[in-house]
Amino acid sequence: xxxxxxxxxxxxxxxxxxxxxxxxxxxxxxxxxxxxxxxxxxxxxxxxxxxxxxxxxxxxxxxxxxxxxxxxxxxxxxxxxxxxxxxxxxxxxxxxxxxxxxxxxxxxxxxxxxxxxxxxxxxxxxxxxxxxxxxxxxxxxxxxxxxxxxxxxxxxxxxxxxxxxxxxxxxxxxxxxxxxxxxxxxxxxxxxxxxxxxxxxxxxxxxxxxxxxxxxxxxxxxxxxxxxxxxxxxxxxxxxxxxxxxxxxx
Numbered sequence: 001x002x003x004x005x006x007x008x009x010x011x012x013x014x015x016x017x018x019x020x021x022x023x024x025x026x027x028x029x030x031x032x033x034x035x036x037x038x039x040x041x042x043x044x045x046x047x048x049x050x051x052x053x054x055x056x057x058x059x060x061x062x063x064x065x066x067x068x069x070x071x072x073x074x075x076x077x078x079x080x081x082x083x084x085x086x087x088x089x090x091x092x093x094x095x096x097x098x099x100x101x102x103x104x105x106x107x108x109x110x111x112x113x114x115x116x117x118x119x120x121x122x123x124x125x126x127x128x129x130x131x132x133x134x135x136x137x138x139x140x141x142x143x144x145x146x147x148x149x150x151x152x153x154x155x156x157x158x159x160x161x162x163x164x165x166x167x168x169x170x171x172x173x174x175x176x177x178x179x180x181x182x183x184x185x186x187x188x189x190x191x192x193x194x195x196x197x198x199x200x201x202x203x204x205x206x207x208x209x210x211x212x213x214x215x216x217x218x219x220x221x222x223x224x225x226x227x228x229x230x231x232x233x234x235x236x237x238x239x240x241x242x243x244x245x246x247x248x249x250x
Contacts, residue, residue: 021053021054022050022051022052022053022056023048023049023050024044024048024049024050024051024058025047025048025049026044026045026046026047026049026058026060027046027060028046029046029062029063029064030046030060030061030062030063031043031044031045031046031060031061031063031093031096032044032045032049032058032059032060032061033058033059033060033061033096033097033100034051034056034057034058035056035057035058035059036052036055036056037055037056040097040101041056043096043097044058059100061093061096061099061100062093063092063093063094063096064092065090065091065092065157066090066091066092066093066107067088067089067090068088068089068091068107068110068111068114069086069087069088070086070087070088070089070111070114070115070118071086071115072084072085072086072163072165073085073086073115073118073119073122075118075119075122075123076123077122077123077125077126077127077130078123078124078125078126078129079126079127081127081166081167082167083122083127083130083164083165083166083167084163084164084165085118085122085130085161085163085164085165086118086161086162086163087114087118087138087141087159087160087161087162088159088160088162089110089111089114089145089156089158089159090156090157090158090159090160091110091149091154091155091156091157092154092155092157093106093153093154093155094153094154094155095153096153097153098151098152098153099152099153099154102151102152102153103152106149106152106153106154109149109152110145110149110152110154110156113145113148113149114141114145114159117141117144117145118141120144121137121140121141121144122137125137127166130164131164134161137161138158138159138160138161139159141159142156142158142159145159
């Protein structure tokens with residue numbers, strides 16, 4: 001019995017000092033990069049993993065899509081306008097071992113290279129192109145950053161330009177230009193409306209003049225509208241033949 005108890009005690013000590021310190025849980029969205037005496041020895045997938053305590057170490061790497069903000073960069077465009085541009089980069093770690101072995105901090109390295117690419121690419125466009133070709137510029141930045149970070153085991157999934165901050169005087173000039181354009185369009189709409197209205201009135205007058213009894217009907221409709229007004233008035237209505245005789249006497 002004493003031998004069995006001693007064996008159980010030894011097993012407990014092994015579990016406490018050997019097995020338990022070597023137990024690691026790697027979550028589904030992580031990969032564990034293992035080093036044996038400082039030397040890379042493999043990548044472990046998700047689940048409960050065992051390493052040799054005091055001899056092996058494990059570093060977990062998140063392999064989910066990660067967004068990083070590229071801080072605002074002061075850029076001089078091709079037509080010599082200073083603007084502030086920032087962006088957001090979406091990347092994913094494809095090779096955890098390269099991400100740890102090829103750079104000291106892959107997130108910091110990716111962010112800084114994206115900053116440099118943002119300045120270089122946007123500086124090759126004029127301001128109008130910068131405002132109207134965001135997708136094209138984003139695609140060029142993505143291509144350059146993705147090519148560079150490939151050696152770090154990182155895939156750049158997408159790059160999006162967020163804000164393009166213009167100088168204050170240019171903002172005011174563009175606002176005035178937009179207001180002038182709105183006023184021009186409004187004037188054109190009003191002129192088109194008046195033109196259509198005048199055309200409709202001319203057509204109606206021509207139709208009434210060439211329709212027998214048309215003017216008389218229109219006169220009666222006008223008298224009906226006037227009679228509904230409660231104000232006092234006197235209306236003298238003369239047939240066309242009487243008006244003709246009066247004009248001859250005059």
